[in-house]
Amino acid sequence: MAGVEIDAIDRRILAILQENGRLSNQDIAERINLSPSPCLRRIRRLEESGVIRGYVALLDPQRLGLALLAYVDVRLEKRGGPAVSVRSDGSTSRRPGATHAELFRAAVQAWPEVVACHAMTGDMDYMLRVHVEDMAHFSRFMQDQLLHHPSVIDVKTSFSLDTIKETTALPIL
Amino acid sequence: MAGVEIDAIDRRILAILQENGRLSNQDIAERINLSPSPCLRRIRRLEESGVIRGYVALLDPQRLGLALLAYVDVRLEKRGGPAVSVRSDGSTSRRPGATHAELFRAAVQAWPEVVACHAMTGDMDYMLRVHVEDMAHFSRFMQDQLLHHPSVIDVKTSFSLDTIKETTALPIL
């Protein structure tokens, strides 16, 4: 699972594919001076081993009306579970296996505006990357979703004024 | 340049392509109940208008030895230019058109560890997303590159403990 050997040729293939994921196997083979068959075998191996997680089209948020990009730091309640079950005798108990962190993570998966979420070091627990149309949309997201979530106790938002660099290409060479 | 009409069919094509950028035109046409030719024409229009910025392979940082992901907030010097030219008569002057911001942005483009950089609202000026192998690599990047840059006057780093969500797919439906 972890130990997949990646040699210099593999790295060159990866460097090419993470810049242009639609190049034909023939083109790639030509650029690395290899014939198509071993090149394809290497690509398939990299795909199956999970080094290549997938192929995607990158879209332009501006042209799709997503003019606002926000990074939101979130702090969660840590003690106890948010939803308590009430037993038939009237006593309450924490649902086992439903911590604040777990519920928050599940919510994050379900919010399409949130395109990334990391647990972070520092005084805030999570950082969210949020794509929305405009401030009205952002405001709705905050009121109805994020601040409405029972586990969230504090948030701190910064907006992107300008994107200086934005690449999915990892530094692998 | 901005006003490209995108109808419901275009959006469905985009939704498919931003999940799997290697689907054949035939497959996409089938999924949206269209024949291959008009489907391909729409895709080409979306590519040429810049709605589709490109196609890439996404790689797994862990399996490539990039175990550490950091977000670094940066504050820049704002008054004056960093490099002063000395005239032949011995007087000094700012190089015109070489502000701190411009030099910093150029440096960011040249650092492969920095995969994203935004100008941000708030008390810090820029936020960087940095992929490195380990803490030793990060330390070298900070000492030799970021803190060494003449325009940088303050930095604040947070590390990713866990990635809860990470998608390039924008919320377009």
Add this chain to the structure above:
DNA sequence: CGTGAAACATTAGCGGC
């Protein structure tokens, strides 16, 4: 928008280093 045919790409099998 759909059809069809030419050009091109992918992929499996097999032999050689």
Add this chain to the structure above:
DNA sequence: GCCGCTAATGTTTCACG
């Protein structure tokens, strides 16, 4: 083991109805 050839299959692409 890894490479490269060939041949069959599938895909893209364009002119035209």
